[in-house]
Amino acid sequence: MKAVLFDMFGVIARVQSPESMSLLERTAGGDPDRFWVAYWSERPPYDRGEVTGPGYWQAVFARLGSPLDRRLTEELIAADLASWSEIDQEAVDLLGLLADQGVVLGLLSNIPEDLAARYEATQPWLERFAVRGLSCRIGCAKPEPAAYEWCVRELGLPPEEILFVDDRAENVYAALRLGLQGHVFTSPERLRDTLRTASR
Incomplete structure (x- = not known):
């Protein structure tokens, strides 16, 4: 070697702690199980650099069928980045x-x-x-x-x-x-x- x-x-x-995951769930609102399915389903293009942070969250919320504005997008991006930063x-x-x-x-x-x-x-x-x-x-x-x-x-x-x-x-x-x-x-x-x- x-x-x-x-x-x-x-x-x-x-990896994401239970506390950081709970913060993301509260920020997103709605059903947590549906949220995580959408979160991971839309993740590969984000990881490969094919979409930006706002584009990723737009895709997640489109899958959830929920509205998304700029303020919520910024809050989700911040919570997501913090959840992977330990x-x-x-x-x-x-x-x-x-x-x-x-x-x-x-x-x-x-x-x-x-x-x-x-x-x-x-x-x-x-x-x-x-x-x-x-x-x-x-x-x-x-x-x-x-x-x-x-x-x-x-x-x-x-x-x-x-x-x-x-x-x-x-x-x-x-x-x-x-x-x-x-x-x-x-x-x-x-x-x-x-x-x-x-x-x-």
Whole structure:
């Protein structure tokens, strides 16, 4: 193993908390179950950079059949960005240790442009990544093969020398099918064990 390709959310950054999800539900109004179906159904074009934040929320509310004005759009965008902005400091510290050991670091994240810009403005540790495969900028998202292939090309290494780390098993399986090594993330401790084994 010469490089580690990290997922962002669920590994380095935390997934949405119950509190942040409740805030989004209250802001949107209506039935929470219908809201989340619409939220995730319309998410892929947003992650791939095909629509802006306002365009995404227009699509969500069109699916819900609910009215949406500018003020509510701004509130939803703010609540959504905040819900994805909590960092796991232990994972960030692990990035520093790996970089100091000479491991090449890459990032492959399904992330919309609004959130990518927020992270770039507030998280200096992103500079540790030699390659940043942000779905909104490369035009494809996990588990699409093209997303992994883009990162492999940019890292300039054979797939078998790259360990892909993600909290979603389907994303790891997609990487394995392309010849990368894979680890389904559950904790920094278990990842450290995998890294020790992979680097032998």
